[in-house]
Amino acid sequence: MRGTVPIESLSVGAFEIPTDRPEADGTISWTSTTMVLVEVLARGKIGIGYTYAHACIGGLISDKLAPLVEGSDAMNPEQVWAAMQRAIRNLGRQGLVATAISAVDTALYDLKARLLDLPLCALLGSFREEVPIYGSGGFTSYADDELRRQLAGWVSEQRCAYVKMKVGSEPARDPHRVEVARLAIGDRAALFVDANGAYSAKQALELAQPFSDLGVSWFEEPVSSDDLPGLRLVRERAPAGMDVAAGEYSYTIDQARNMLQARAVDVQQADITRCGGVTGFRQIAALCDAFHTDLSGHCAPSLHLHAACAAPRLRHLEWFHDHVRIEHMLFDGAPQPKDGKIRPDLARPGHGLVFKHADAERYAVSAT
Secondary structure: OOHHHHHHEEEEEEEEEEEEEOOOOOOOEEEEEEEEEOOOOOEEEEEEEEOOOOOHHHHHHHHHHHHHOOOOOOOOEEEEEEEHHHOOOOOOOOOOHHHHHHHHHHHHHHHHHHHHOHHHHHHHOOOOOOEEEEEEOOOOOOOHHHHHHHHHHOOOOOOOOOEEEEEEOHHHHHHHHHHHHHHHHOOEEEEEOOOOOOOOOOHHHHHHHHHHHEEEEEOOOOOOOHHHHHHHHHHHHHHOOEEEEEEOOOOOOOHHHHHHHHOOOEEEEEOOOOOHHHHHHHHHEEEHHHHHOEEOOOOOOHHHHHHHHHOEEEEEEEHHHHHHHHHHHHOOOOOOOOOEOOOOOOOOOOOOEEOOHHHHHHEOOOOO
């Protein structure tokens, strides 16, 4: 395709979807999840991107970012990404602003791939044809029976080689819950725990050994991701065979670089819906390669899949219960696991997702 392809329009919508039952982790609880959807149009093709954030970013996208996108060249999403970064300088690059840019950027890459009639992974260049997933949920709001059923289901039905549960809301009870999970999955899968920053470094180290005794091999956000010395302390003193992971709140490449330079993690996480979209995710993937550190994609597995195939040191993606449910409700083309892995559908252009507007309409909320 020669010449520029002007983007004709950008639209944004927000959708609040109730959870199937109350969910909680080590620090917060929730009963619904909001997805903000961006659609960009050029030459009859629509590119879609989204983020899990607050509906208020709809106004930011419409007022601040859309004028930069409309009229720009659909063949050059990187130029638009750079323009968006400049435009929000005085608003701050992190938090809600980063999620807004992420949704737009993923829509732009999807549009370019659709215009070229290519799957996005082919446009980006693939290191792999499929990506391992780990079942993720095990919320602290779940009773023991719910915890057993969910984790055992991922192992027996989807053949996940890894499963993850939440800890941190009741530290004294956490070893019991981890034992419940281990008994449910046996030795058929690796067991991960995620504290969402709920522990102090001392608490995390006190719990690391009993968790390790139960076969826990992944300790995610044992302390706040802002506490890089605390993360490094836990990483250095955790039992052998236990990886410390964090990075889901790395909204910029600088935050990811700081975490890697601090040697705070064994595995760096990144979230394509927060870190600047495909552009930001690829930047963090390159950093991980330079630091010889594995990368793991956080949540939103359908949106991560193609970019994950293009990441050189990717370990796995999070098959997060809440987002998996939403993505299969509201999109055609959401991936289905086979033997604990998901793979792009190479017959579908872009990231292969088609938004089901009619099904989503009842969840619509104001995006301004």
